[in-house]
Amino acid sequence: MTDAELIARAVASDDPAAFGELVRRHQSAVRHFLRHLTRGDAALADDLAQETFVQAWRSLARFEGRASFPTWLLGIAHNHWRNARRQQRAVSVEPEHLAALEPEPSSVPLSDLRHDLGRALGTLAAEEQTALHLCYQQGLSHSEIAHVLQWPVGTVKTHLNRGKDKLRPLLASWNPAT
Amino acid sequence: MEPSDLKPTPTDDAQLEAWLRTNSILPPLADDGFSRRVLAALPPPARRRAPGRALACILGAVTGAMVAALQYAQGDGLPAIDATSFASLDLLIRPEVGMALGVTCGALAYVFWQDLRRFVPL
Numbered sequence: 001m002t003d004a005e006l007i008a009r010a011v012a013s014d015d016p017a018a019f020g021e022l023v024r025r026h027q028s029a030v031r032h033f034l035r036h037l038t039r040g041d042a043a044l045a046d047d048l049a050q051e052t053f054v055q056a057w058r059s060l061a062r063f064e065g066r067a068s069f070p071t072w073l074l075g076i077a078h079n080h081w082r083n084a085r086r087q088q089r090a091v092s093v094e095p096e097h098l099a100a101l102e103p104e105p106s107s108v109p110l111s112d113l114r115h116d117l118g119r120a121l122g123t124l125a126a127e128e129q130t131a132l133h134l135c136y137q138q139g140l141s142h143s144e145i146a147h148v149l150q151w152p153v154g155t156v157k158t159h160l161n162r163g164k165d166k167l168r169p170l171l172a173s174w175n176p177a178t
Numbered sequence: 179m180e181p182s183d184l185k186p187t188p189t190d191d192a193q194l195e196a197w198l199r200t201n202s203i204l205p206p207l208a209d210d211g212f213s214r215r216v217l218a219a220l221p222p223p224a225r226r227r228a229p230g231r232a233l234a235c236i237l238g239a240v241t242g243a244m245v246a247a248l249q250y251a252q253g254d255g256l257p258a259i260d261a262t263s264f265a266s267l268d269l270l271i272r273p274e275v276g277m278a279l280g281v282t283c284g285a286l287a288y289v290f291w292q293d294l295r296r297f298v299p300l
Contacts, residue, residue: 016217023213028206046212053216113201136202164194174197 003069011061019060023053026070029138030077036133037081048084052077067147071140074148113174120170121163128163131156234289238282245278 001009003025009018030052034045055076056063063072121129134140134148142160146153 016220019220020213020217023216024209027209027212027216028204031207031212032204049212050216050219054219054221057220117201132198132202136198137204139199139203164191164198167198168190168194171194171197174201 004065007060007063007069010057019057022069026073027053029070030073033074033133033138034077034081036130036137037078044084048077048080051080055080067144071144071147074134074138074140075150078148078150116171116174120167123170124163124166125159128159128166131159132163132167135160234285238285242278 001021003022006018006022009015010022027049031045031049034048034052035042038045038048052073056073059076063069067075121132124132130149131145134145135142140148142153142156145151145156149156151159
């Protein structure tokens with residue numbers, strides 16, 4: 001069953017089971033995005049992800065399909081994170097917090113490559129990190145990133161290009177450009 | 179000044195792009211009960227829509243009653259509605275009746291918009 005069919009079913013019959021399937025499909029992307037935004041605070045990210053899905057359930061009937069469902073969800077997640085950041089200084093993005101991107105707890109040790117990539121990404125500006133995360137780690141298009149972050153597409157491209165320019169020398173040992 | 183040979187070429191950019199796409203994709207996070215917690219936190223369907231509908235219905239009823247009461251108090255009386263009026267459609271030509279019908283239709287469409295969307299592709 002497609003996302004659109006599940007959404008129609010959830011809206012038509014207030015079917016939590018259909019919505020549950022949507023949550024299972026997209027929880028990983030939303031939680032990854034929020035872990036990125038909260039600098040790896042898994043507990044806070046999951047709280048915000050839960051609020052994101054509850055908000056999505058409340059607003060599901062107003063989903064018009066102008067963006068894909070996961071893109072719409074990431075937009076809600078980004079709004080929740082911004083509101084939380086405003087309310088709680090603990091979630092604020094300070095330069096000293098930018099050092100460790102993707103410190104996600106995992107039983108599997110990070111590969112050297114992923115570790116180096118994480119460290120390299122951690123040296124970028126927050127906007128560049130977020131644009132790169134959505135583009136390469138989540139696989140979103142430029143217009144989808146613009147929708148999620150409420151930026152003009154040109155701004156998305158600028159942050160991506162600046163981020164890549166900074167990453168190139170940092171990842172030279174992995175020889176990404178050969 | 180940056181040496182020109184260090185500037186990225188379009189080929190470099192494409193290769194970095196491909197490298198990032200290959201190596202950056204995150205492994206999916208295990209659900210670990212997350213979906214169950216979300217479903218448990220969802221508001222019940224009945225509470226999700228009922229307050230808005232009830233409020234719209236009550237506001238509409240109160241407004242209609244106030245308009246009727248005002249018109250009655252001003253001595254105009256209420257327009258007589260009978261079978262002849264409907265048959266000739268004279269009643270619908272009256273601006274106040276047409277406006278009332280328009281407001282009523284708009285209010286009903288607003289209140290039952292979600293139900294309309296279920297059956298009609300809007």
